[in-house]
Amino acid sequence: MTTYLVTGAGSGLGAVTARELAATGASVVLAVRDPARVTAPPGDTEVRRLDLADLGSVREFAAGWAGDLDVLINNAGVMAVPYAKTADGFETHMAINHFGPFLLTNLLLPHLTGRVVTVSSGLARLGKVPLGDLNWERRRYSALGAYNQSKLANLLFTQELQRRLTDSGRAVRAVAAHPGVARTGLDRHFGGGLSLLMKVVYPLIAQKKAEYGALPILFAATGDVPGNAYVGPGGRNGGRPRLERRRDHRDARELWEVSARLTRA
Template identity: 55%
Template sequence: MATETGKTAPSKWNITDIPDQSGRTAVVTGANSGLGIATVEALAGAGAHVVLAVRDPKRGEAAAAGVGGSVEVRRLDLADLASVREFAASWRGDLDLLVNNAGVMNIPESRTKDGFEMQFGTNHLGHFALTNLLLPHITDRVVTVSSGAHRMPGTPYIHFDNLHLTGEYAPITAYSQSKLANLLFTLELQRRLAESGSSVRALAAHPGYAATNLQSHDGSSLRRALMRVGNRVMAQDSRAGALPTLYAAVQDLPGASYVGPDGFGEMRGAPTLVGRSAAASDPATARRLWTVSEELTGVTFPQPAAVAGA
């Protein structure tokens, strides 16, 4: 693009900037629609072998059928720790990249199979367990998808005294807590990886406002209606929304980096490094959340000798 001075302005990072991924293997959770399938398409298109980790294998196979490149489908239900353990136990060989993409948003109150509040249990605890169980195989990085909702008005925080919001459940509060947990998890995971001497990196990303089917499950009919309008008028499509995740997945970035869109309010635009709330940057809270997550899931960080890249 030419500027008024005749110089060429640098183009913004896009899918065409993904380096060759041949020989690399990636797992993308929640990969049968939205940001997940857009991430799969981009990585497979660049040469990676991509595993779609999905709750419904039939839907996963239907999605995979439309992807060019090397892909496979495996069952993973993040709301069921037995399924998470089964998925991890079946893994053989190296895993270059884990993308913790799956999530639920603003849904009516419900519980996972293990009794956890569904949004915290799926968005955070399921990915917490999956990541730690797969760490002996992961050779490059873990990218966890968070959200700008981690800094919703009212200064979201981790409700350590009532993590499952029993008796005080509100869909937006639960979602915000789970997305804050994603960032705190990334922060503490990176600290532990560095302490163990591992070269594996933990990073996070958020898509801005992307039109996906995530909004269609909102527990409020009014919010569903408003988001249908917003999806048509304001939102990026899922391919644009996946760019921050892809940037975090393939660029040479420091551990614990957080990537989001560069546009106004981080709602849309090209991927860039972005800031996070003070609550999402607190190492003491990150350590406390890690300890609680270990207690709830029964999954712990591997011994240093078992961590790939150490």
């Protein structure tokens, strides 16, 4: 039986992904911040606590993992939240979208047998990753800019993880995916002029259902895709997911080294 771990599986794309995987007969662990608020879907499923904003929680979760893990799906994320720092000193987007998944993946690598899927965003193409100021301490904060930065970090992480897996001779694959613009609660923190703009534009560009947005994630997790692939949606309302064109970044290795130092991975 294939075992999947899906982070942020309490709602939105993560919940759909977990539900669809469980329906195939797989064993699925739903990692969520508040298990009391989550009902596991039918099947061989289990809900466990994981707060990616807290590296202590990440370490505790990983320490409690026993046995093989076929596929890790780094899905949990936040978008356009107000500026804040976690207890570990990280800006919120970078903490939840990058540093937490980075540490979790590294700690679970000894258990992994299949692949690591990390959910990015089409907005990653607008992102910049200034290695000297990942936590927005010397720049004027932009909530959307911070999100874009963290999603680009997801792609750089995938790229460097695949390089390291290949160099070590492991068959585990690192893959990235993005859902397009799916109707989930991820945009609930938009405010001001951006909120007004999104009220007009969002209904025109968004997928009608979260199920459509989950398709690229499911394909990245189960389909025949190569390492360092980037899977995107096949159309506005579904369709076969497709491999996206992307460029490799020279600073992927440097971001890995900085992330390892900051998280003590």
